[in-house]
Amino acid sequence: MTSVKTAVRADLLDFTADPGLADLNSPAVRFRPDHWLLTDERGRIAAVQPHEPGDDFLKLDRRGQLLLPGFIDTHVHCPQIDVIASWGAQLLDWLETYTFPAEARHAEPEYAAAGAKLFLDALLSHGTTSAVVFPTVHRSATEALFDASTQRGMRIIAGKVLMDRHAPDNLRDDVDGSEMECRALIKDWHGRGRIAYALTPRFAATSSDAQLAMAGRLLAEHPGVYMQTHVAENPAEVRWIAELFPSSRSYLDVYASHGLLTERSVLAHGIWLDDLDRALLHDSGAQIAHCPSSNLFLGSGLFGWREAREAGFNVSLGSDVGGGTSLSMHRTMADGYKVQALAGTKLSAWALLHAATRAAAVALRLPHEIGFLEPGCAADFCVWDWAVGSVAERRHSVARELHEKVFAWITLGDERNLVESWVGGLRRYQRI
Numbered sequence: 001m002t003s004v005k006t007a008v009r010a011d012l013l014d015f016t017a018d019p020g021l022a023d024l025n026s027p028a029v030r031f032r033p034d035h036w037l038l039t040d041e042r043g044r045i046a047a048v049q050p051h052e053p054g055d056d057f058l059k060l061d062r063r064g065q066l067l068l069p070g071f072i073d074t075h076v077h078c079p080q081i082d083v084i085a086s087w088g089a090q091l092l093d094w095l096e097t098y099t100f101p102a103e104a105r106h107a108e109p110e111y112a113a114a115g116a117k118l119f120l121d122a123l124l125s126h127g128t129t130s131a132v133v134f135p136t137v138h139r140s141a142t143e144a145l146f147d148a149s150t151q152r153g154m155r156i157i158a159g160k161v162l163m164d165r166h167a168p169d170n171l172r173d174d175v176d177g178s179e180m181e182c183r184a185l186i187k188d189w190h191g192r193g194r195i196a197y198a199l200t201p202r203f204a205a206t207s208s209d210a211q212l213a214m215a216g217r218l219l220a221e222h223p224g225v226y227m228q229t230h231v232a233e234n235p236a237e238v239r240w241i242a243e244l245f246p247s248s249r250s251y252l253d254v255y256a257s258h259g260l261l262t263e264r265s266v267l268a269h270g271i272w273l274d275d276l277d278r279a280l281l282h283d284s285g286a287q288i289a290h291c292p293s294s295n296l297f298l299g300s301g302l303f304g305w306r307e308a309r310e311a312g313f314n315v316s317l318g319s320d321v322g323g324g325t326s327l328s329m330h331r332t333m334a335d336g337y338k339v340q341a342l343a344g345t346k347l348s349a350w351a352l353l354h355a356a357t358r359a360a361a362v363a364l365r366l367p368h369e370i371g372f373l374e375p376g377c378a379a380d381f382c383v384w385d386w387a388v389g390s391v392a393e394r395r396h397s398v399a400r401e402l403h404e405k406v407f408a409w410i411t412l413g414d415e416r417n418l419v420e421s422w423v424g425g426l427r428r429y430q431r432i
């Protein structure tokens with residue numbers, strides 16, 4: 001689809017480099033107040049400039065509003081909208097009681113297709129334009145997600161969930177069948193439009209050695225394909241993995257020994273890691289999708305962001321809905337701040353915002369496409385109100401400098417602040 005050349009006038013904010021964890025005055029912050037963002041017919045960013053462009057652009061005046069790259073949610077489950085905010089369980093009970101029954105319903109193609117559309121529209125209405133997504137074990141549900149992503153032009157990385165054991169009958173696959181389906185899905189979808197395929201073993205408990213090895217083989221055969229899974233989320237889960245894989249040094253080592261740790265691997269949580277695991281993450285170039293809302297809601301634990309930084313591995317942010325309780329990256333960032341406050345680390349607004357934009361783009365090896373307001377990148381961006389409601393408006397009005405304003409925006413804001421979401425130069429969400 002061709003886009004109309006558009007110019008949006010607003011306060012532009014993004015990052016040119018990593019701002020660190022706690023530097024409030026980092027030079028990596030690029031704030032361009034009252035600038036024009038120009039998009040071209042291919043849906044890319046053409047330029048950013050302080051002066052008004054010519055009349056060949058459709059011009060939109062968003063003065064006094066913030067314009068940011070669309071958020072990147074690096075860990076979220078499409079079918080789990082149906083179980084968000086389910087009461088009273090930690091991870092393993094929560095999977096059995098709520099999640100597996102809900103995912104089984106996605107065997108029905110029409111149900112899955114409706115769910116995929118609702119999910120993607122919900123992402124867009126929360127300011128998230130790119131995501132790394134778990135659908136279900138079903139091939140048809142995975143295709144429904146890819147179809148709906150294509151219709152919206154979104155950068156989505158996803159793949160059929162692999163689970164050949166320790167799951168209900170109606171959610172289990174097997175090694176040969178899942179290999180055939182993955183091969184077909186990679187052939188049909190990987191690199192088509194803005195879709196990338198991710199081999200998706202749910203977690204080490206639900207895949208046999210043979211299935212993990214199959215995923216490792218496919219990953220090696222298909223450079224450019226991603227891998228996503230969960231690791232070291234919950235203490236009972238970690239003990240179970242140690243029983244299931246007695247010869248592995250650690251939970252993370254199960255994935256490493258099956259060839260599943262690459263620079264395109266996205267592992268959710270990583271709370272219960274040791275120094276050797278952290279070194280392995282650094283050496284492999286993999287990333288941890290830190291999911292603070294989920295970690296608090298399911299009582300999983302506190303992620304060691306400072307330790308991650310010291311080890312030098314990539315950290316991005318995931319909502320982990322439905323373990324997480326909101327698709328909002330505002331809520332995710334605000335919970336990330338609180339988790340680090342408990343862990344004794346003060347995160348800057350820049351560290352949080354960077355993790356939800358540029359850090360994720362870099363770790364996904366997509367900095368030429370998403371996470372920046374840079375000519376050549378896809379025109380995936382969102383316009384936000386600085387404040388909604390009397391309390392946030394008051395707080396914003398008394399803030400003296402940019403970090404204070406942005407930190408209040410993260411902490412007090414949410415999807416109600418979102419004015420519009422643009423994907424590939426087309427407006428895909430507008431507040432009414």
Ligand code: GUN
Nearest residue numbers: 099202203230294320323
């Ligand atoms: N570990 C295995 N499956 C899941 C899931 O669906 N959500 C979370 N948070 N952890 C998991």
Ligand code: ZN
Nearest residue numbers: 075230268320
């Ligand atoms: Zn998850």
